[in-house]
Amino acid sequence: xxxxVAIMSMSLxxxxxxxxxxxxxxxxxxxxxxxxxATASATSGMTFHVSAPSADHLRGxxxxxxxxLTGRRTFEAADGWGGQHPWDVPAxxxxxxxxxxxxxxxxxxxxxxxxxESAVARARSAAGPKSVGVHGAQTIQQCxxxxxxxxxxxxxxxxxxxxxxxxxxxxxxxxxxxxxxxVVAGVGVTHLRYPVHTS
Amino acid sequence: MRKLIATVFxxxxxxxxxxxxxxxxxxxxxxxEIREPDDPAQLDFLRSAYAHIMxxxxxxxxxxxxxxxxxxxxxADILTAGRKVVFSRTLKAAxxxxxxxxxxxxxxxVDELRQGGDGHIVxxxxxxLWRSLMELDLIDELRVSLFPYVxxxxxxxxxxxxxxxxxxxxxxxxxxxxxxELQYRRHR
Numbered sequence: 180x181x182x183x184v185a186i187m188s189m190s191l192x193x194x195x196x197x198x199x200x201x202x203x204x205x206x207x208x209x210x211x212x213x214x215x216x217a218t219a220s221a222t223s224g225m226t227f228h229v230s231a232p233s234a235d236h237l238r239g240x241x242x243x244x245x246x247x248l249t250g251r252r253t254f255e256a257a258d259g260w261g262g263q264h265p266w267d268v269p270a271x272x273x274x275x276x277x278x279x280x281x282x283x284x285x286x287x288x289x290x291x292x293x294x295x296e297s298a299v300a301r302a303r304s305a306a307g308p309k310s311v312g313v314h315g316a317q318t319i320q321q322c323x324x325x326x327x328x329x330x331x332x333x334x335x336x337x338x339x340x341x342x343x344x345x346x347x348x349x350x351x352x353x354x355x356x357x358x359x360x361x362v363v364a365g366v367g368v369t370h371l372r373y374p375v376h377t378s
Numbered sequence: 379m380r381k382l383i384a385t386v387f388x389x390x391x392x393x394x395x396x397x398x399x400x401x402x403x404x405x406x407x408x409x410x411e412i413r414e415p416d417d418p419a420q421l422d423f424l425r426s427a428y429a430h431i432m433x434x435x436x437x438x439x440x441x442x443x444x445x446x447x448x449x450x451x452x453x454a455d456i457l458t459a460g461r462k463v464v465f466s467r468t469l470k471a472a473x474x475x476x477x478x479x480x481x482x483x484x485x486x487x488v489d490e491l492r493q494g495g496d497g498h499i500v501x502x503x504x505x506x507l508w509r510s511l512m513e514l515d516l517i518d519e520l521r522v523s524l525f526p527y528v529x530x531x532x533x534x535x536x537x538x539x540x541x542x543x544x545x546x547x548x549x550x551x552x553x554x555x556x557x558x559e560l561q562y563r564r565h566r
Contacts, residue, residue: 191560192534192539204542337546337562341536341541341542347391347392350528353531354530357556364550369547369560371524373556
């Protein structure tokens with residue numbers, strides 16, 4: 180069964196970006212170790228330097244995810260990953276309007292304009308037996324509100340931001356009770372993975 | 379110099395405290411390990427503290443509980459025997475044994491408590507004292523109990539913290555009932 184998993188780095192006080200939309204603080208852990216982890220894509224790949232436990236964790240996550248689902252903001256911030264998501268999986272972008280010049284020939288980045296449920300359904304079928312990774316605060320919120328998430332995966336960064344973009348904002352049905360998380364302690368980051376109870 | 383260790387007992391994944399009367403509060407206090415905390419390491423941590431510091435409101439509610447309604451609570455004897463300091467400019471007298479009132483400048487009062495030895499001082503809250511200490515950057519260590527819960531309502535503890543307050547992760551441990559015990563040191 181394909182799982183839908185939210186994946187996000189977040190500060191201890193709940194922010195995924197600072198007041199200027201900056202992510203350096205919450206992504207600091209990607210560059211705070213001495214184990215190299217390269218992402219799969221030949222064209223848009225990145226190399227991270229993380230601690231050994233974070234490296235195992237990142238490799239596992241990349242092997243698990245068969246499609247990514249993000250919002251327009253993430254897509255824009257990443258410049259469309261040059262047409263290929265760094266994890267070398269098809270990426271689905273939830274948006275009202277397909278951006279000009281897209282979809283590009285040969286690109287695995289696709290656009291869904293008829294809502295979150297349809298986007299999740301398309302990402303699911305692309306992922307096959309693997310998981311769908313959901314990235315971006317707004318997209319994750321839409322998934323939570325529509326009851327579409329199976330798990331929430333948080334890389335909890337050791338920093339307080341005080342203000343910025345909140346992950347758990349605009350939620351329709353709180354409280355949300357989660358299951359027991361798995362916990363992996365890295366350097367400057369705690370990798371938490373919670374099952375979402377759907378009732 | 380003694381370290382100031384702030385304890386955050388009931389913290390949700392969305393950064394909110396369990397305020398009395400909320401669903402989150404009920405969730406937290408329905409857990410037996412929260413109603414009757416018996417982890418020896420935690421009890422030792424409290425017992426070995428040089429002092430326990432609290433704001434007035436927190437002090438009054440903890441004092442009342444530990445001396446009248448919840449005298450058999452595992453913290454009661456430890457706290458009654460321990461040195462307590464209430465930060466208040468209005469409180470005139472404190473009835474609970476071993477309490478002193480700190481009515482002066484917060485930074486100076488804390489400084490005085492920290493001098494003259496090692497060990498640790500436990501910061502209990504409430505939120506007002508907490509925020510003053512964060513603003514003054516006097517907290518050396520944070521211990522947070524993170525619950526598997528998105529609360530949606532409650533006090534946003536870290537509102538107004540100095541920008542990009544960096545921490546060093548000391549440990550993160552899975553505990554019972556999905557609670558994650560997080561320990562951070564202020565990065566200096």
